Amino acid sequence: MPPQPSSPHAPVREAWLAQVSEEILDPGLPIVDAHHHLWDRPGARYLFEEFLADTPSGHDVRATVFVQCRSMVRAAGPEALRPVGETEFVAGVAARSASGLYGPMRACAGIVAMADLMLGDAVTPVLEAHLLAAGGRLRGIRNSTAWHASEEVRSNPITPPPGLLMEPAFRRGVARLGGFGLSLDVWAYHTQLGEVIDLARALPGVTIVLDHCGGPLGVGPFARRREEVFRAWRADMLTLAACPNVVVKLGGLAMRVGGHDFDHAPLPPTSEQLASAWRPVIETCIELFGVARCMFESNFPVDKGMCAYPVLWNAFKRLTAGASGNDKGALFAGTAARVYRLFELPEGIAPDLSPRPTRHP
Template identity: 60%
Template sequence: MATSNSPHIPIRADWLATRCEDILWPELPIIDPHHHLWDRPGSRYLLDELNADISSGHKVEATVFVQSRSMYKQAGEERYKPVGEVEFANGVAACFASGLYGPRRGCAGIVACADLTLGAEVDAVIERLLPAGGGRLRGIRNSTAWHAHPEVRSNPIQPPAGLLADPRFQAGAKRLSRHGLSLDVWAYHTQLPEVLELAWACPDVSIIVDHIGGPLGVGPYADMRDEVFQDWKSGMRDLSALPNVSVKLGGMGMKISGHRHHELDVAPSSDALAADWRPYIETLIDLYGTRRCMFESNFPVDKGMYSYHVLWNAFKKICRGCSPQEIADLFHDTAQRTYAVDIS
């Protein structure tokens, strides 16, 4: 059997099935603005798996696919190989748009990879990505989450250090606005000063900070949750002053978060998840407002720690005190504005 070097927690369907909950607010429209698709040794998450999750009870109207090194072209120049991933995601989107798989519009938006260290030369790559996306390409993301400690890993392939502060990367990022594209950034809390520098350098680019800004809870941070929270909060507060920055609320089911729900005998409840996540999510809503915050699943990465329907129940419990418009922003409207998702 093929083995995997994945840093992600393995998905155990039988364990996830030990927790089943009634769906809260089943008529609330949701756009899931962050998930992946791949077929890797020991891990398969394609159309059928995605459709099963988004059909599990919550009213998910559409999703946004985010780059994950899937289905790259094998031939041609290295810079153009990510075009294959966009063709693949657009094909999945076309399957959903056919209506054969129900009313949901999976991959209605696509966030692709284009090597931003190419600077101005990234334009040529984007000019191939745009038609490959069939009108669905909305943004770019590079692999940028980096830390020197070997236990702090969330990518199968480690990116270079200091990429976000690289002048070549910033030059490439500045090109995105002329193509009408946003920039997703996945970075750990230790990199938030670099994200701030990037956001200052690219005021015309919509920058979306993934996974609540990556507060770490492993390696040297394993017993420093309070200290990490304060450092993370400070970094996210600085970023919130820039109007071109928004944030995705989710991604807390990765090993690097330090949460260990996957070690329980029974899969976690939405109450347990809400209790753990509330301080982070409420802090970000206070800092950014709901018009710059959106809930995300980060599936299948987070699926090793909890199921899709329990995840969205937890989010709903956290924002029970929000107004109807704030709830609409968090679950649907901010994602639709940010990625111009067409759910017609």
């Protein structure tokens, strides 16, 4: 395997995470984890087995959505088709999970792949190759687009070029997604939300999934300016919410670029601490976009550097403790299942989103 760039994320420390254990809140609430990764990198292995070790935590995770992360990219062949190797790899994981041998959860039931949208109209054969490799599970495309001029603001091992979302060729590529019924996942910092707004308005027929709450930054030039960043972020999110083709993933807030440093403490955070830190952003997203356009995500293993899987989902449940059953159903499973069409799996298995009775010991 060729050498990988170093990760800008907090390293996962299992022994440190194990110091905090919590009772699972609302264990019968169905969950679709709308965003996670799988990879095998130097010092950072997180494949199906590692994911399976996290998910049976007591939370009722019914299905998951894999999002591209340059994993198992082909080492040879045409450059444009090399990311298809990642889809082949993930489709194999999904097939293992769909066998039922590893439990009822359907991992990678939806796949968000990488196809270079700067190819413009020429991206069509790449999308067709992904569709073939995905075995009916391809639901969207994501490119690396999170960019800031400061060297202190980094969340990707490979920094993308600036202004990608505004490039005419990129937008021609995005337009091609609509013809295949595919959505576009976008990871952008709050300083790029103006570009996302422009993109959403220019292509109203393409569903845009905004990752990680729209990326409010808290490092580099934004360190110790949380209130100022929040005001700017909220103003752009309010404008973006007027675009009906945009939905938001709630999560990704345990990345270092967000300015939190839970990983520096002797003990990992509790769900109460996470909920307190994340409440302004999560509640604002739900207020502006509504439950039908918001979905929770784990962003594992990236966020695992700062918190454990069961604690993360407990935090989300604390943040929605006052919501109705229908609203919780949408936020934790329904929106993700609808947006990523998880009821259309070719093997005929779709996650049952009806609540399960709570089991008592």
